[in-house]
Each structure stands twice: as C-alpha cells, then as structure tokens.
Amino acid sequence: MQTELANTFMSGPDERGFFGKFGGRFVSETLMPLILALEDEFGRARNDPNFWAEMEDLWKHYVGRPSPLYLAERLTEHFGGAKIYMKRDELNHTGAHKINNVLGQILLAKRMGKNRIIAETGAGQHGVATATVCARFGLECIVYMGVHDVERQAPNVFRMRLLGAKVNPVTSGRGTLKDAMNDALRDWVTNVHNTFYCIGTVAGPHPYPLMVREFQSVIGREAKQQMLEREGRLPDTLVACIGGGSNAMGLFHPFLDDRNVRIIGVEAGGKGVDERMEHCASLTGGRPGVLHGNKTYLLQDGDGQILEGFSISAGLDYPGIGPEHSWLHDTGRAEYVAITDDEALEAFQQCCALEGIIPALEPSHALAHVAKIAGGLPKDHLICMNMCGRGDKDIFTVAKALGLDIKTE
Numbered sequence: 001m002q003t004e005l006a007n008t009f010m011s012g013p014d015e016r017g018f019f020g021k022f023g024g025r026f027v028s029e030t031l032m033p034l035i036l037a038l039e040d041e042f043g044r045a046r047n048d049p050n051f052w053a054e055m056e057d058l059w060k061h062y063v064g065r066p067s068p069l070y071l072a073e074r075l076t077e078h079f080g081g082a083k084i085y086m087k088r089d090e091l092n093h094t095g096a097h098k099i100n101n102v103l104g105q106i107l108l109a110k111r112m113g114k115n116r117i118i119a120e121t122g123a124g125q126h127g128v129a130t131a132t133v134c135a136r137f138g139l140e141c142i143v144y145m146g147v148h149d150v151e152r153q154a155p156n157v158f159r160m161r162l163l164g165a166k167v168n169p170v171t172s173g174r175g176t177l178k179d180a181m182n183d184a185l186r187d188w189v190t191n192v193h194n195t196f197y198c199i200g201t202v203a204g205p206h207p208y209p210l211m212v213r214e215f216q217s218v219i220g221r222e223a224k225q226q227m228l229e230r231e232g233r234l235p236d237t238l239v240a241c242i243g244g245g246s247n248a249m250g251l252f253h254p255f256l257d258d259r260n261v262r263i264i265g266v267e268a269g270g271k272g273v274d275e276r277m278e279h280c281a282s283l284t285g286g287r288p289g290v291l292h293g294n295k296t297y298l299l300q301d302g303d304g305q306i307l308e309g310f311s312i313s314a315g316l317d318y319p320g321i322g323p324e325h326s327w328l329h330d331t332g333r334a335e336y337v338a339i340t341d342d343e344a345l346e347a348f349q350q351c352c353a354l355e356g357i358i359p360a361l362e363p364s365h366a367l368a369h370v371a372k373i374a375g376g377l378p379k380d381h382l383i384c385m386n387m388c389g390r391g392d393k394d395i396f397t398v399a400k401a402l403g404l405d406i407k408t409e
C-alpha cells in the first residue's frame with residue numbers, strides 16, 4: 001500500500017510553515033524578526049546532538065520518561081473486542097504531556113540568552129508546566145490568563161504562584177484563553193530583547209506548530225517502539241483527544257506514513273455539535289479562518305467572529321486547532337470525531353472503576369471514543385490511546401456534573 005503513495009505525510013510544513021493551505025505565519029511586521037530568529041535557533045538546535053542529549057536527560061530524570069505503554073485488561077474485557085493499550089503520559093511530572101514541550105522551548109530560550117519567559121494558559125496546565133520548568137532553570141516567568149479563567153482555575157493559579165510565576169489576569173475581549181494568547185503576543189513584541197514566548201500547543205505562527213510537534217513526538221516514538229516490543233507489530237488504531245492538538249500530534253506524527261494505522265482525533269463535543277455551538281469541535285463543527293498567526297479550522301459565527309468554545313474539560317476549549325490537523329483532516333489521513341460531555345463523564349467513571357486510573361477529563365474524551373469502537377473490533381485489533389493527563393485536577397468538576405457533594409459522598 002505504502003508504495004502507491006508518492007508523498008510522505010511526515011515532511012511538512014514547507015519552508016513558509018504551510019501544511020497544504022493551513023498554517024503559515026500571519027503576523028505583524030514587528031513580530032516577524034522575532035519569529036525568524038526563533039526559527040533559526042530551532043533549526044540549529046534540531047540538528048545539534050547536544051541539545052537532544054540535554055532533553056533526553058531531563059525527560060528521563062526530571063519528567064520520568066519513557067512513560068509506560070499499559071494494556072488495560074479490564075476495559076478490554078469489558079468491551080469484549082479490541083485490545084486497549086494506554087500510553088501513560090499522565091504519569092509525567094506535573095501530570096500531563098505539556099512538560100515534554102515546555103522543556104524543549106525553555107532549553108531553546110536558554111540557547112537564545114532569553115531569561116524572561118511568557119506563556120498563555122487557559123485551564124492553567126500549560127502555565128503550571130511553564131512555571132515548573134522556569135523554577136527549575138531560575139528564569140522569570142509571566143503567565144497570561146483570562147480573568148474568567150483565573151477565577152475558575154484558582155488551584156492552578158496558586159500552583160503557578162508557589163512556583164514563582166507572576167500570573168497576569170487578562171481583561172480584554174471575553175477574558176479567556178484566546179485573549180490571553182493575544183496579550184502574550186503583544187508582550188513579546190514589546191519586550192523583544194529578553195523575552196521568549198512559550199506556546200502550549202501546536203498552534204500559533206510557524207515555527208511553533210512544527211516545534212511543539214517535534215517536542216511532543218517523543219510520545220509516538222516511544223509508543224511505536226513499545227508496541228513493537230510488546231506485540232511484535234504496530235497498533236491498528238491510534239486515538240487521542242484534541243484541544244489545540246499537541247498530545248495528538250505527538251502520538252500521531254511518527255505513524256503518519258504507516259498507512260495501515262488508522263488515526264482518530266477526538267474533539268470536545270460539549271453539549272452536542274449543532275447550531276447551538278455549545279461545543280469545542282473546531283474541525284467537526286468549524287470552518288477555516290486565521291487566528292493567532294496561522295490559518296486553520298476555527299469556531300466562528302456567520303460573520304467570522306471567533307466563538308468561545310464550550311466543554312466540561314477546560315483543557316479542550318481552544319476555539320482553533322493546530323494547522324497540521326486541519327491538513328490531515330482535509331487529506332483524509334486522519335479522522336476526527338466529537339465526544340459529548342456526558343460520554344466523557346461516563347468513560348471517566350469506567351476508567352476509575354475498572355483500571356484504577358483517574359483520567360483527566362481531556363483523555364476521557366479519547367477513552368469514550370475507544371468505548372464506542374472497541375466492542376465492534378476483532379480481539380486481535382490493537383488500539384493505542386493517549387492517556388495524556390491525570391484527573392486529580394478534575395474531581396471537583398466531576399462531582400458537580402454528577403450532582404455529588406465532594407464532602408459527604
């Protein structure tokens with residue numbers, strides 16, 4: 001099959017940052033020199049064995065990589081079909097995959113002599129990962145966070161402060177993630193000389209989508225090797241949840257040219273993907289436009305206004321999606337589906353009860369899709385889903401959604 005295809009899916013983006021018609025760098029003149037300097041340094045670091053040696057060392061001793069590939073026997077038995085493997089990235093230091101990427105960008109910042117790190121955060125997970133690594137390297141850390149999110153995510157705000165970061169509440173726009181990202185971009189232009197902007201997902205202007213994908217691809221490289229060791233062959237299906245798409249891109253990328261591997265991205269369907277727009281499924285329910293320096297599928301109204309996403313999972317409510325996913329969607333190499341809040345909640349509880357793993361609400365969406373397909377697949381079919389985050393942070397949300405009182409039940 002492989003020989004029928006002239007092109008590889010792994011070589012993108014092109015030199016201007018395009019994956020097909022998606023991606024690019026739609027930025028102001030003032031931002032361009034910063035982006036180009038970053039691209040240069042990333043290009044050098046990418047080919048520097050010393051850079052990767054330092055990454056490997058930190059991944060191993062600070063993050064706890066490689067994360068295990070775990071056969072979820074009881075879930076497998078419960079659904080009675082495909083064998084369900086979990087890539088256990090929730091076991092990483094700070095409880096999710098985000099730190100894989102943050103470490104890479106902070107090492108780049110150090111190479112560039114930048115000692116002031118800025119980041120945007122929605123749910124606070126990327127802010128916490130960035131504050132963590134800045135503490136580790138003694139760097140100043142400023143996190144932009146919508147006022148609305150500062151209120152909703154108090155524990156993560158406190159974590160960031162404990163780690164020495166300054167949290168800047170953003171009041172512009174609707175005071176959420178999209179606005180925090182705009183303010184961070186403005187800060188960057190203003191403080192060019194000493195500032196590095198650490199983006200948390202495969203979005204933003206080129207080279208960010210490429211760079212973040214490269215740092216997160218450690219997930220897929222490990223999973224591939226581990227599956228070969230365990231089963232002697234590649235998985236048949238990959239499943240990962242999508243906010244901006246970084247954990248999914250990290251798992252998917254090393255498998256893109258393995259044409260027999262089916263690839264499924266799971267978006268947040270919220271209360272359902274329909275005209276009420278109470279969801280966060282940019283691919284399943286949005287259309288192409290430009291946001292945060294790149295062209296991609298976005299949630300927008302008839303006039304092209306960007307809409308706020310809605311999901312029970314705070315980490316999935318980014319109104320866009322990484323441009324590489326938009327391209328994989330349009331080329332048909334990957335499939336994208338949506339899972340509702342209720343379906344994710346059910347998968348969350350199943351995973352707790354049957355596997356003794358409290359998953360984050362984000363990967364609970366991936367698990368819910370696994371639950372839908374596993375039973376209909378043969379017993380020798382291998383599914384690998386990305387368990388990209390742990391659920392300790394979500395217990396209050398889950399209690400509320402289930403109508404339970406966390407103090408008495």
Ligand SMILES: *Cc1c(COP(=O)(O)O)cnc(C)c1O
Nearest residue numbers: 201243244245246247315362389
């Ligand atoms: C931030 C986050 C996500 C969403 O981000 P991606 O870039 O789509 O991976 C998903 N899961 C967890 C656990 C997160 O913290």
